[in-house]
Amino acid sequence: MKLLRLVVKNLRRRPMRTLLTVGGVACAMLMLVLVQSLGAGLDAALSGSEAARTLIVYRLNRYCPQTSFLPEWYGPRIEQLAGVTSVLPVKVYLNNCRASLDIVPFNGVPAERLAGSRKFDVLDGDYGRFLAERDAALVGRSFAERKNLAVGDQFRFGGINVKVAGIFGSSEPVEEGTVVTHLEYLQRAVAVNRLGTVTQFEVKIDDPARAKEISAQIDDLFRTAPEPTDTRPRILFLEHATRDLREILRFAELLGLACVAVVLALVANTVAMSVQERVREFGVFRTLGFHARHVAALVIGEALVLALSGGALGLGAALAVIRFSSLTIGAEGVPVSFSTQPELIVRGFAIALATGLIAGLAPAIRSSRSEIVASLRSA
Amino acid sequence: MGFIELRDVTKTYRKGEHVVTPLDRVSLDIEAGEFCVLLGPSGSGKTTLMNLVAAIDRADSGELRVGGTELTKLSASALADWRARTVGYIFQQSNLVPVLTAYENVELPLWLQPLSRAERHARVSLALAAVGLSDRAEHLPKQLSGGQEQRVAIARAIVADPPLLVADEPTGNLDHDSAEGVLSLLERLNRERGKTILMVTHDPRAAERGTRHFRLDKGVLAEGAEARR
Ligand SMILES: Nc1ncnc2c1ncn2[C@@H]1O[C@H](COP(=O)(O)OP(=O)(O)OP(=O)(O)O)[C@@H](O)[C@H]1O
Ligand SMILES: [Mg+2]
Numbered sequence: 001m002k003l004l005r006l007v008v009k010n011l012r013r014r015p016m017r018t019l020l021t022v023g024g025v026a027c028a029m030l031m032l033v034l035v036q037s038l039g040a041g042l043d044a045a046l047s048g049s050e051a052a053r054t055l056i057v058y059r060l061n062r063y064c065p066q067t068s069f070l071p072e073w074y075g076p077r078i079e080q081l082a083g084v085t086s087v088l089p090v091k092v093y094l095n096n097c098r099a100s101l102d103i104v105p106f107n108g109v110p111a112e113r114l115a116g117s118r119k120f121d122v123l124d125g126d127y128g129r130f131l132a133e134r135d136a137a138l139v140g141r142s143f144a145e146r147k148n149l150a151v152g153d154q155f156r157f158g159g160i161n162v163k164v165a166g167i168f169g170s171s172e173p174v175e176e177g178t179v180v181t182h183l184e185y186l187q188r189a190v191a192v193n194r195l196g197t198v199t200q201f202e203v204k205i206d207d208p209a210r211a212k213e214i215s216a217q218i219d220d221l222f223r224t225a226p227e228p229t230d231t232r233p234r235i236l237f238l239e240h241a242t243r244d245l246r247e248i249l250r251f252a253e254l255l256g257l258a259c260v261a262v263v264l265a266l267v268a269n270t271v272a273m274s275v276q277e278r279v280r281e282f283g284v285f286r287t288l289g290f291h292a293r294h295v296a297a298l299v300i301g302e303a304l305v306l307a308l309s310g311g312a313l314g315l316g317a318a319l320a321v322i323r324f325s326s327l328t329i330g331a332e333g334v335p336v337s338f339s340t341q342p343e344l345i346v347r348g349f350a351i352a353l354a355t356g357l358i359a360g361l362a363p364a365i366r367s368s369r370s371e372i373v374a375s376l377r378s379a
Numbered sequence: 380m381g382f383i384e385l386r387d388v389t390k391t392y393r394k395g396e397h398v399v400t401p402l403d404r405v406s407l408d409i410e411a412g413e414f415c416v417l418l419g420p421s422g423s424g425k426t427t428l429m430n431l432v433a434a435i436d437r438a439d440s441g442e443l444r445v446g447g448t449e450l451t452k453l454s455a456s457a458l459a460d461w462r463a464r465t466v467g468y469i470f471q472q473s474n475l476v477p478v479l480t481a482y483e484n485v486e487l488p489l490w491l492q493p494l495s496r497a498e499r500h501a502r503v504s505l506a507l508a509a510v511g512l513s514d515r516a517e518h519l520p521k522q523l524s525g526g527q528e529q530r531v532a533i534a535r536a537i538v539a540d541p542p543l544l545v546a547d548e549p550t551g552n553l554d555h556d557s558a559e560g561v562l563s564l565l566e567r568l569n570r571e572r573g574k575t576i577l578m579v580t581h582d583p584r585a586a587e588r589g590t591r592h593f594r595l596d597k598g599v600l601a602e603g604a605e606a607r608r
Contacts, residue, residue, distance in 0.1 A: 002490050003490075006476075006478075006479070009478040009479065010478055012478070013477070013478050280474070281474075281476060284470075284474045284476070285487075286435065286459065287433070287435050287462065287468045288462070288463065288468075288487055288488045288491075288535070289459050289460065289461075289462040289463025289464070289488060289491050289539075290459065290463075290491065291456050291459045292455065292456070292459075371436075372435040372436070373430050373435055373436045376435075376470070376474075
């Protein structure tokens with residue numbers, strides 16, 4: 001449309017002002033999208049379909065894999081309980097237990113028990129090779145993408161050297177962010193030799209309704225042992241592990257709202273200034289036969305172009321940051337990835353659109369309502 | 380029936396206690412194809428009268444008929460459409476849009492009409508040729524002289540081929556030669572294209588070009604020989 005061309009030309013009249021506004025909108029949008037994508041990632045981490053029928057057995061009063069040590073012999077004892085279908089001992093090793101942006105979580109498991117306990121599909125590579133080679137690893141899809149790994153690659157992290165034998169996809173987003181190795185290999189690779197201990201047991205039960213009851217039974221088994229346990233459904237375990245992160249995120253979402261307010265003020269200010277300079281011009285347009293709504297469209301159009309181009313820039317920057325910086329936040333050993341769902345992009349644009357409309361509305365109404373003669377008289 | 384008919388048109392401005400009545404029951408008849416010059420001291424209401432005739436302002440009372448349309452009865456948006464069809468307004472300043480080229484400025488009024496790009500191009504070229512600025516089409520207003528700018532403004536006023544041209548001191552900001560160019564242009568538009576022209580001027584030489592002369596003073600309109608004093 002011709003009016004749009006005029007809008008763009010007007011924005012180029014003051015390139016610096018336009019650039020600053022678009023840049024400001026982009027920064028705010030970057031913040032907003034990052035916060036939202038982390039929120040979406042957190043939701044995804046808690047959404048695994050197996051979460052309800054999986055129990056996590058952890059060392060009582062420990063919240064970090066570095067400090068939770070349970071004897072492997074707990075496994076067979078748990079397996080004997082009625083309602084338990086499988087038990088998978090897991091040694092979790094990671095670089096950092098605090099909130100970290102680049103977490104690398106290893107899960108060491110007895111390879112022969114893996115297929116019977118976890119649901120996953122080997123998307124690429126060879127499961128047989130993983131079983132056969134003691135330093136082989138199965139890498140979760142999102143971790144492989146994040147670290148740009150392919151089957152056959154070797155990689156080393158924190159003194160642990162592994163070969164990628166396969167890449168797997170899973171219904172559990174959290175598991176897709178991990179590296180699965182042989183249990184004994186991981187136990188031996190870590191500096192402090194903790195052979196015979198694992199971080200946690202993953203217990204599958206046949207009836208989710210009995211989760212509480214079986215959890216209590218497991219904890220009763222080891223109540224008087226030197227290493228007492230704390231068992232809870234995986235969903236509660238994840239919620240507990242990510243509670244700090246969710247708290248921070250709630251605050252960050254407030255900051256996100258503030259960002260929207262900043263965008264609104266920024267765009268509104270720029271449009272108000274630009275309109276003030278052109279009162280007379282609008283009078284001329286009206287004299288030529290343009291309607292009040294044409295003038296309103298020019299002003300709204302300016303606000304929309306500012307908000308949408310800034311929004312697109314910020315959104316693009318956010319997607320680039322998420323893609324290329326391979327951020328994953330660890331919350332007590334649970335990897336939470338930034339999630340870039342299409343809804344997120346749609347929502348970003350919707351927010352930009354709405355702020356543009358709102359910011360442009362008042363100046364648009366004012367400009368289109370002013371008297372032609374009065375406009376022509378203005379400087 | 381005249382092309383422009385004013386019957387007892389009154390326009391009053393109130394500024395607090397202060398009341399100004401630039402037009403006090405003014406009546407006026409102008410036939411199509413006339414070149415009318417409106418004279419009068421500063422502040423006498425000449426611009427006010429032009430604005431009423433060009434339908435960018437409304438009278439307080441009276442009847443105002445231009446080209447057979449009773450303007451006092453039209454809605455704001457009907458007036459806008461009417462302006463686009465009927466009036467070309469030439470201001471003292473050119474009032475060109477600074478971010479648009481001469482070509483685009485002239486094209487502006489055609490945006491309001493259902494014309495193809497080619498048709499618009501033909502009309503803009505014709506209008507620019509009529510004001511002798513075909514070679515300046517791609518220039519921005521700031522790259523033109525004052526006289527050229529005013530000629531672009533005239534091209535913009537005639538591009539939609541309205542029957543009425545309203546010019547408020549069109550040469551007020553121009554040097555002698557540029558003023559001559561603009562006046563000759565208006566004269567030609569009147570003679571060759573039959574445009575009805577209503578022009579305000581303070582310049583007696585410009586006034587010479589008109590076929591009828593009016594003088595507005597203290598709210599009262601007078602015509603004829605005494606108007607040219
Ligand atoms: N919007 C307004 N509010 C108040 N008074 C106004 C307004 N517009 C015009 N006037 C007054 O109306 C009178 C006529 O103004 P107008 O602009 O029509 O004069 P003019 O004859 O065109 O003068 P000039 O030759 O200086 O252009 C003046 O006294 C002016 O102060
Ligand atoms: Mg005037």
